[in-house]
Amino acid sequence: MxxxxxxxxxxxxxxxxxxxxxxxxxxxxxxxxxxxxxxxxxxxxxxxxxxxxxxxxxxxxxxxxxxxxxxxxxxxxxxxxxxxxxxxxxxxxxxxxxxxxxxxxxxxxxxxxxxxxxxxxxxxxxxxxxxxxxxxxxxxxxxxxxxxxxxxxxxxxxxxxxxxxxxxxxxxxxxxxxxxxxxxxxxxxxxxxxxxxxxxxxxxxxxxxxxxxxxxxxxxxxxxxxxxxxxxxxxxxxxRHIDRFNQLRRQNAHYYSERLADAGVVPPREDGKGVHVYHQYTLLTDRREAVQQALTTAGCASAIYYPIPLHRQNVFAAAFGGVSLPVSESVAARCLSLPIFPELNQEQMDRVVAAVRGA
Structure with missing residues (x-):
């Protein structure tokens, strides 16, 4: 990643x-x-x-x-x-x-x-x-x-x-x-x-x-x-380079979002109240397993951040076992992160986009 x-x-x-x-x-x-x-x-x-x-x-x-x-x-x-x-x-x-x-x-x-x-x-x-x-x-x-x-x-x-x-x-x-x-x-x-x-x-x-x-x-x-x-x-x-790194992350994120808007996934959204620096580019999809497999087949990395919300973790089960937080649970079941680091080149991003669109 x-x-x-x-x-x-x-x-x-x-x-x-x-x-x-x-x-x-x-x-x-x-x-x-x-x-x-x-x-x-x-x-x-x-x-x-x-x-x-x-x-x-x-x-x-x-x-x-x-x-x-x-x-x-x-x-x-x-x-x-x-x-x-x-x-x-x-x-x-x-x-x-x-x-x-x-x-x-x-x-x-x-x-x-x-x-x-x-x-x-x-x-x-x-x-x-x-x-x-x-x-x-x-x-x-x-x-x-x-x-x-x-x-x-x-x-x-x-x-x-x-x-x-x-x-x-x-x-x-x-x-x-x-x-x-x-x-x-x-x-x-x-x-x-x-x-x-x-x-x-x-x-x-x-x-x-x-x-x-x-x-x-x-x-x-x-x-x-x-x-x-x-x-x-x-x-x-x-x-000394952090502003350049973050700007490249933002550029890469916008490149993805423009090309995935009609790909059957939900790209990340900025709320307009601040500047998002895209530590991760995390989309939502109801076909996560298929999309992740397509990325793997294409030689592209992906990751799930985070598959289990904290209130569902074993360590907190005794205190929060009966708690329902439906948005967190839904996002955890559908989220998938794509590579977003500053050094990504266009060929690499195009390969990621093609894999997601073709899944």
Missing amino acids: VDLQVQYQQLKGEIDRALAAVLDTSHYILGPQGQAFEAEAAAYLGVKHAVAVASGTDALHLALRAAGLGPGDEVITSPFTFIATAEAIAYVGATPVFVDIDPQTFNIDPELARKAITARTRAILPVHLFGQPADLAPLQAMCDEHGLLLIEDCAQSFGATYAGRQTGSWGALGCFSFFPSKNLGCYGDGGMVVTGDDRLAEQLRMLRNHGSKVRYHHDIIGYNSRLDEMQAAILNVKL
């Missing part, structure tokens, strides 16, 4: 020089590359603080810890996403409350989120799924009205904007993943939490580094969750 080798070859000179610089300094943890990346990412996203951590899952976990969420608290979130979102809520002892999604965007439905608020609700955690921003204005308004935290899961949306502002800059906290296949990805695991709150930023920096502000002085129980200098160096290079 992504060709990291092609991207590396395009950036090889820049990346090799950046990695060599790290090796020359022999400074591998919490060094100048990480500090530079945090500063550049914060400037790009329009936030005061960026705290780099070891993974996107850690970003979510540490954000919830820094915010003080714990047992007895409820966090409203989407059931149609990767499990890390709900895992992080469970890690801190809080309870995920799944509400159904908008059938057009696959993001959390704000009106259903409002109806799910109880006296135990502490936060709303929308996911900007597949690179399309969630509808943040009504979510922020209800958080303000009820004294809740808005915490954004931006794992798939680096560079996406909503109403002219970057995802991650709306909530009290924004959580990013730099897994290799992401729009902005390193060559291992990596993540980041952003915030405009000085206290939260201080907590995050302690939590990622064994609860320490000063070496060998530990104020809280923390974790070992630090982005290493090699990954930070790679991200510093790729950050």
Whole structure:
């Protein structure tokens, strides 16, 4: 679904020089590359603080810890996403409350989120799924009205904007993943939490580094969750190219959509409230198995993101076994993602289109 080798070859000179610089300094943890990346990412996203951590899952976990969420608290979130979102809520002892999604965007439905608020609700955690921003204005308004935290899961949306502002800059906290296949990805695991709150930023920096502000002085129980200098160096290079990468993804998506509009599938839809950066190009089809087989026969990759909604996962069955979220369940049964990475060429996309149309 992504060709990291092609991207590396395009950036090889820049990346090799950046990695060599790290090796020359022999400074591998919490060094100048990480500090530079945090500063550049914060400037790009329009936030005061960026705290780099070891993974996107850690970003979510540490954000919830820094915010003080714990047992007895409820966090409203989407059931149609990767499990890390709900895992992080469970890690801190809080309870995920799944509400159904908008059938057009696959993001959390704000009106259903409002109806799910109880006296135990502490936060709303929308996911900007597949690179399309969630509808943040009504979510922020209800958080303000009820004294809740808005915490954004931006794992798939680096560079996406909503109403002219970057995802991650709306909530009290924004959580990013730099897994290799992401729009902005390193060559291992990596993540980041952003915030405009000085206290939260201080907590995050302690939590990622064994609860320490000063070496060998530990104020809280923390974790070992630090982005290493090699990954930070790679991200510093790729950050310079992120707007071009995202624009190519958008061009590829529009190329597909124009050619699949009458192909018996439902292409992804943009809601017009922000800029979709197409981490995935996910269509809907009632003939998923046939379409996927046609793609395989043509030598084209495809994937199902996500085949089982979180409320139907075994790990949550005891709590949510009787819950019905029909839109999420319908989308999970019909969704199929096509290759959308920036380095795709027209011949490759035409082969994908022909396979889908011929299925």
